[in-house]
Amino acid sequence: MHPALWINQTGLSVQDRQLMATSNNLANVSTYAFKKDRAMVVDQFYREFRQAGAQVDQQNNLPSGLQMGTGARVDGMQKVFTNGNIQTTTQALDLALVGQGFFQVQMPDGTMGYTRNGQLQLNSEGVVVMSDGLPIEPAITIPAEGTTVTIAEDGTVSVTMQGESQPQNVGQLTLVNFVNPGGLKPKGGHIYLETEASGDPVEGVAGENGMGIIRQFALETSNVEAVEELVNLIMIQRSYEMNARAIETSDHMMEYLIRNV
Known part of the structure; x- marks a missing residue:
């Protein structure tokens, strides 16, 4: 041969x-x-x-x-x-990450998954979840009486209640980053899993220590x-x-x- x-x-x-x-x-x-x-x-x-x-x-x-x-x-x-483009939307729970970092997602087995997809929704209990029902961590609950949801660039979530003028702080979304994001394992459904190659997740506040910022009413498009x-x-x-x-x-x-x- x-x-x-x-x-x-x-x-x-x-x-x-x-x-x-x-x-x-x-x-x-x-x-x-x-x-x-x-x-x-x-x-x-x-x-x-x-x-x-x-x-x-x-x-x-x-x-x-x-x-x-x-x-x-x-x-x-x-x-x-690399970052995709930022597309403006009209949904208050649409979030885009501008820069490095990942949202944390609690998997069904209790472990953590990581995503850059900011198409978030509320479940029947007012908990912020992904489209497949997986809750975002740290857990954020929006009261049923809330009329306006505001999410700052550092992840602070505020809700204005019906009949009130001053918003209330209901939590803060934190981000994580990895030494080698390319070593993450893609699971599908926008979820990545930690591996030995990626290194341990480093949690931080959006906009600090190299983390990207969170932009409300926007989504990151494909790169x-x-x-x-x-x-x-x-x-x-x-x-x-x-x-x-x-x-x-x-x-x-x-x-x-x-x-x-």
């Missing part, structure tokens, strides 16, 4: 993974707070036939070696946590650039075609040798 067949097969696998990442990005181009995926592609190990610097005779060494590559592979899929992803699709297609053509050429060469040698 000609080695080029195996090498170009790895190229096809890489482009397939690249296509999956790009397709997922495009599918979420209008998903609020979505962070795009980027495939981390590396070359594979090399077969060494001649070592650089090896001694040829008593006086001379080889100026270069002879190593043959064995293809490429996808070594990881990285989330790119996917549709034009960029479409260009990537063209590059992936061309790369796939070239690898497929190289496999076809290797096959023809082997066929020629079998018939004529």
